[in-house]
Amino acid sequence: MADFxxxxxxxxxSPTVLLLIVIGVLFGIVGGSIPGFTVTMAILVVFPFxxxxxxxxxxxxxxxxxxxxxxxxxxxxxxxxxxxxxxSITTVYDGxxxxxxxxxxxxxxxxxxxxxxxxxxxxxVLVFFGPLIASFSMNFRPWEITALIVFALTLVAGLSNGALxxxxxxxxxxxxxxxVGYDRNSNLRFDFGxxxxxxxxxxxxxxIGVFAFSQLMGNIEKLRDEKHSSKGVDTNVSIPYARIxxxxxxxxxxxxxxxxxxxxxxxxxxxxxxxxxFVSYDQAKKFSxxxxxxxxxxxxxxxxxxxxxxxxxxxxxxPTLALGIPxxxxxxxxxxxxxxxxxxxxxxxxxxxxxxxxxxxxSLLIGAVIMVLCQxxxxxxxxxxxLIPQQILVPVVLMLCAIGSYALNNNxxxxxxxxxxxxxxxxxxKADVPLTPLILGVVLGNxxxxxxxxxxxxxxxxxxxxxxxxxxxxxxxxVASLIFSLYQNRRIQxxxxxxxxxxxxSKEPPHxx
Amino acid sequence: xxxxxxxxxxxLAMLVLAGILLVETGNIPPPTSWQxxxxxxxxxILLVVIAVLATLLLIRSLLAGAPQxxxxxxxxxxxxxxxxxxxxxxALFGLYALLLPLIGYLAATLGFLVASLALLLGVDSxxxxxxxxAVSFTLAxxxxxxxxxxxxxxxx
Numbered sequence: 001m002a003d004f005x006x007x008x009x010x011x012x013x014s015p016t017v018l019l020l021i022v023i024g025v026l027f028g029i030v031g032g033s034i035p036g037f038t039v040t041m042a043i044l045v046v047f048p049f050x051x052x053x054x055x056x057x058x059x060x061x062x063x064x065x066x067x068x069x070x071x072x073x074x075x076x077x078x079x080x081x082x083x084x085x086x087x088s089i090t091t092v093y094d095g096x097x098x099x100x101x102x103x104x105x106x107x108x109x110x111x112x113x114x115x116x117x118x119x120x121x122x123x124x125v126l127v128f129f130g131p132l133i134a135s136f137s138m139n140f141r142p143w144e145i146t147a148l149i150v151f152a153l154t155l156v157a158g159l160s161n162g163a164l165x166x167x168x169x170x171x172x173x174x175x176x177x178x179x180v181g182y183d184r185n186s187n188l189r190f191d192f193g194x195x196x197x198x199x200x201x202x203x204x205x206x207x208i209g210v211f212a213f214s215q216l217m218g219n220i221e222k223l224r225d226e227k228h229s230s231k232g233v234d235t236n237v238s239i240p241y242a243r244i245x246x247x248x249x250x251x252x253x254x255x256x257x258x259x260x261x262x263x264x265x266x267x268x269x270x271x272x273x274x275x276x277x278f279v280s281y282d283q284a285k286k287f288s289x290x291x292x293x294x295x296x297x298x299x300x301x302x303x304x305x306x307x308x309x310x311x312x313x314x315x316x317x318x319p320t321l322a323l324g325i326p327x328x329x330x331x332x333x334x335x336x337x338x339x340x341x342x343x344x345x346x347x348x349x350x351x352x353x354x355x356x357x358x359x360x361x362x363s364l365l366i367g368a369v370i371m372v373l374c375q376x377x378x379x380x381x382x383x384x385x386x387l388i389p390q391q392i393l394v395p396v397v398l399m400l401c402a403i404g405s406y407a408l409n410n411n412x413x414x415x416x417x418x419x420x421x422x423x424x425x426x427x428x429x430k431a432d433v434p435l436t437p438l439i440l441g442v443v444l445g446n447x448x449x450x451x452x453x454x455x456x457x458x459x460x461x462x463x464x465x466x467x468x469x470x471x472x473x474x475x476x477x478x479v480a481s482l483i484f485s486l487y488q489n490r491r492i493q494x495x496x497x498x499x500x501x502x503x504x505x506s507k508e509p510p511h512x513x
Numbered sequence: 514x515x516x517x518x519x520x521x522x523x524x525l526a527m528l529v530l531a532g533i534l535l536v537e538t539g540n541i542p543p544p545t546s547w548q549x550x551x552x553x554x555x556x557x558i559l560l561v562v563i564a565v566l567a568t569l570l571l572i573r574s575l576l577a578g579a580p581q582x583x584x585x586x587x588x589x590x591x592x593x594x595x596x597x598x599x600x601x602x603x604a605l606f607g608l609y610a611l612l613l614p615l616i617g618y619l620a621a622t623l624g625f626l627v628a629s630l631a632l633l634l635g636v637d638s639x640x641x642x643x644x645x646x647a648v649s650f651t652l653a654x655x656x657x658x659x660x661x662x663x664x665x666x667x668x669x
Contacts, residue, residue: 052664179556187552395629
């Protein structure tokens, strides 16, 4: 592996690829720092620009966006008190109060340093565990892969905002979308008389349509409902380097713990940066000698939040690269990039494309260094950019989505696919349906069908799924995840009912008792 | 009379979709002699799963009853007025997709950007128009140049 890593490092260190990583990191930070834009949107917008690139260049650019995006959320969180991306919600708890106390530079500096260290630790986790899991999963046969995909989908659906039924519906709908067009036996399914549907839907316009339209239109609705003003925000920030070094020296344990939590949570399907953020913030508070300082502008809170959400980047690559199962939305899109470049993520990737795996490791490392340099040098500019209003951003992103979908195959039909799935995504979002399971279903659908039928062709008995130990284990885990989600749903509903009861006015006047 | 809540509407829409597509699977060719399972099996499994989940969602929403409204029900005109920006943006995007092959990338994109920025930013001051035109006339050609000369991708 070391040889391949050196080969990959040589490729990634070429001036063109380095420039692409710089561009990716810059765009990622900008995307992460604009409230409502999110890391996922940044990745979706950059995705089409990788079409004409070789795999190493395309993947390096995307990894740059990834690393930058997860660290970018801190800018608007500290400056405006609004998390730029959902994975930096807890950064606001302490970053904003610290900025309000006249120390925005200190808050940003601590966040950037924690992000950097979090990314490095997660790369170490990826380097160590990725090949281990991949070599273990080399023994997986179609039964195990089918059961694993089912487990991943139920886990993601179950963890979606406590809406288990809707999450499962979304996942099934995502899988159904992949059945349009010719199948493995060259039989045409669901073309609705449109010859263009013969080859099925392209993943990219479907993903962009479902996610981007719901997100952007949702942002427009928020603008209608709440008037937020960014006037009077002072973007003239300077970083007190000596102070940051002193702050970070006292945060060694917190940084390592939060980074490991971030890497672990990132590696679990269905979780991601937001969960990592809350778990590590909670743990940092529990382990702290001064838990009462949390939420008032303590460095501990910023470190816990930023180290964990940046560590998600490396952790999330573990199941994607090793098993071919993306754990969250950004990783599903990353998997789309790899598939587009003719590479199928999974255990074989480590054997067939070791240089590309090494390139991902190297890009993560180089991206982390570039991220810290860019953030520290250009923080004032990022602070200014985070103030770009949604009214300008939304039309520009919609235009980029359209052109990106078209550029995939130079096919205007893909813009209509984007539009149709945009309407579907918006309607589902309005009905409170979680969209991540749908997108994962779209990404995993073809593989699920292929593996399921390979298993059935090898052995026509469905019972084999239960008699093979590993496949039975994954199916049992799928059932367990559904039962856990049901239990969680009931708890959430009970809390909601209790809250409603408390809010109801008492029938008796209070003095009657 | 039963109120059509979000969950009920979703469940009914999914049931209708599953019903129509289940009928459609009848048009998929049956398996040949060497295939144990045909091409229709996988979509049929998914459609049954969707139908079962939608039925469960419908039953759950009926058992829970309609939630108490905290806001008054909007008349269609009021709803339209409240959502006019989002609806107009969807319409502009549809028009953009329609015009792209007819008038080409540059004209269609400029038209879409100017119109949608005017919709969202407003048209009531010279400053807003300056921002609108500056963003549109910078970005449309810039994206064209990146795709055409940088990535060698032809835009319509």
